[in-house]
Every structure is written in structure tokens, then in C-alpha cells.
Amino acid sequence: IVLTQSPATLSLSPGERATLSCRASQSVSSYLGWYQQKPGQAPRLLIYDASNRATGIPARFSGSGSGTDFTLTISSLEPEDFAVYYCQQRSNWPTFGPGTKVDIK
Amino acid sequence: QVQLVESGGGVVQPGRSLRVSCAATGFSLRDYAMHWVRQAPGKGLEWVAVLWYDGNIKYYADSVKGRFTISRDISKNTLYLQMNSLRVEDTAVYYCARDQDYGDQPEYYFDYWGQGTLVTVSS
Numbered sequence: 733i734v735l736t737q738s739p740a741t742l743s744l745s746p747g748e749r750a751t752l753s754c755r756a757s758q759s760v761s762s763y764l765g766w767y768q769q770k771p772g773q774a775p776r777l778l779i780y781d782a783s784n785r786a787t788g789i790p791a792r793f794s795g796s797g798s799g800t801d802f803t804l805t806i807s808s809l810e811p812e813d814f815a816v817y818y819c820q821q822r823s824n825w826p827t828f829g830p831g832t833k834v835d836i837k
Numbered sequence: 838q839v840q841l842v843e844s845g846g847g848v849v850q851p852g853r854s855l856r857v858s859c860a861a862t863g864f865s866l867r868d869y870a871m872h873w874v875r876q877a878p879g880k881g882l883e884w885v886a887v888l889w890y891d892g893n894i895k896y897y898a899d900s901v902k903g904r905f906t907i908s909r910d911i912s913k914n915t916l917y918l919q920m921n922s923l924r925v926e927d928t929a930v931y932y933c934a935r936d937q938d939y940g941d942q943p944e945y946y947f948d949y950w951g952q953g954t955l956v957t958v959s960s
Contacts, residue, residue: 765946767882774932774950775882786937786948818882822945825898826884 733757733821735829743837750806752832754819759799763823766795766804769831770815778817779804809834839863839949841933846954849923857954859916859933866909867892870936870943871916873907875929876953885931886918890940901927923958930955 734757744750754764762782767775777786779795782802792807806813814836819829845857859871873885886897886907895907906919916933931954934947 767947774934774953775947776950777937777946777948780937780944780946820882820946825896826945828882828884830881 733760733824733827735819735821735827737817737819737829737832739832740830741833741835743835744809745837746809746811748809750804750809750813750834752804752806752817752834754797754802754804754829756800756802756821756823760821760823762798763821764795764797764802765820765822766793767818767820767828768813768815769818775818806834839935841935841949841951843931843933843951843954846931846956848957848959850960851923851925851958853923854919854921855923855956856917856919857931857956859918859951861914861916861933861935864935866890866911866914866916868939870938871907871909872934872936872943872945872947873905873916873918874932874934874947874950875927876932877926877929880929883929884945887936887943887945888916889943890936920956923956925958928956928958 738753766779769775783795816831840862842860888907904922933951935949936943937946937948938944
């Protein structure tokens with residue numbers, strides 16, 4: 733299953749709302765997660781099963797969608813949120829999307 | 838607290854072998870499935886292999902099947918990835934990651950990651 737993410741880069745200011753998209757080549761039901769990765773660091777699980785926040789993840793992160801279209805929303809960007817975000821499906825053998833970079837405008 | 842520490846990366850020639858390790862603390866490998874995920878320099882993430890919590894079931898990505906072997910040593914609480922017949926395209930940071938689900942079959946979400954170890958395959 734191929735995942736595509738858009739946009740490739742999102743340039744925003746702190747305090748703004750970020751909306752990231754992930755589309756699957758076939759239905760993955762709700763078996764989709766989101767990860768955040770900062771330079772030189774390992775990924776961090778944010779969301780699993782499309783809309784469930786992982787342990788310790790702030791409420792400003794939310795996920796939605798099912799089937800083939802999913803969205804990660806960051807309601808108000810904090811300085812530490814500027815990073816690359818990957819979606820990942822587990823409906824079949826795990827695959828990741830190419831990532832969306834959220835950078836400072 | 839949960840910690841995963843990889844080691845064993847380095848530079849190796851194509852066709853040769855290398856074993857990377859992942860020492861786990863704060864939990865037992867008996868209780869969770871464990872994964873290897875890799876990331877080529879400047880690229881995205883690729884799942885490589887899984888070892889179920891019982892230690893008996895293993896699955897691999899097609900790109901490494903027949904060349905890589907995942908295993909563990911419970912007495913050392915350490916996960917391994919034996920990589921044989923290495924190719925240039927295996928060059929990546931190799932992360933070990935814990936499956937989010939306790940026991941049972943894996944959920945294939947990764948809730949704890951190590952810092953990664955870089956494997957460079959080059960002549």
C-alpha cells in the first residue's frame with residue numbers, strides 16, 4: 733500500500749493551524765498512524781488508529797479520516813512542532829508516507 | 838523508564854555481513870513484539886522486520902527477506918539484526934522500535950524508538 737502526503741512542505745508561523753494530508757492507494761480502514769521526526773532524532777508516535785493520541789501527546793494534535801484519506805491537524809503550532817511528519821499504515825505490511833516538512837514561515 | 842540503545846553500525850563492503858544490536862531497559866522483550874525500521878540518509882522510513890513477543894514468529898520486508906535475520910537474547914534483553922549479503926541500497930540508519938501492543942499479536946505501531954545506528958555499505 734502506497735501512502736502519499738501533501739503538501740511536501742508547509743510554511744507556517746507559531747500559533748497558526750497546520751493541516752497535513754495522507755492518502756492511501758487502497759483502503760486501510762482506520763489503521764493509520766502519524767509520527768513526528770526532528771533532525772537527528774528518532775520518530776515519535778503521535779496518533780494511532782487514525783484518531784487516537786499516543787501516550788503523552790498534547791491535545792493540540794488530532795487525527796481524522798478513514799478508508800483512503802486522513803488528516804493530521806495541529807491546532808496551534810508551538811515552536812517545538814516544526815519538524816517532519818510521517819503517516820504509516822498497518823492494514824498490510826507497514827509502509828510510511830514520504831513525509832511533510834512543517835517549517836517556520 | 839523504557840530505553841532502547843542500538844550499537845554495531847559501521848562501514849562494510851558490499852556482500853559482507855554485519856550484526857547490529859539493540860539493548861532494551863525498562864521492559865522485557867518477552868512482553869512486546871520488536872521491530873527494526875531503517876531510514877536511508879535524507880530519505881523516509883522503511884519497516885524491515887518484526888519479532889513477535891513469543892520469540893517464535895518473524896516477518897521481513899521483501900527487500901531484506903533471505904538476507905537479514907531478526908533474533909533476541911532474553912538473558913541480555915537485547916534484540917539483534919544479522920545482515921548478510923549487504924548491498925549499497927542497505928545503507929541507512931537502523932532503528933529498533935517497540936510495538937505499541939503488550940503481548941498478543943503486534944499492532945505494528947511503534948511507541949518507543951532507539952537513537953539509531955548508521956550502517957554504510959560501500960566499497
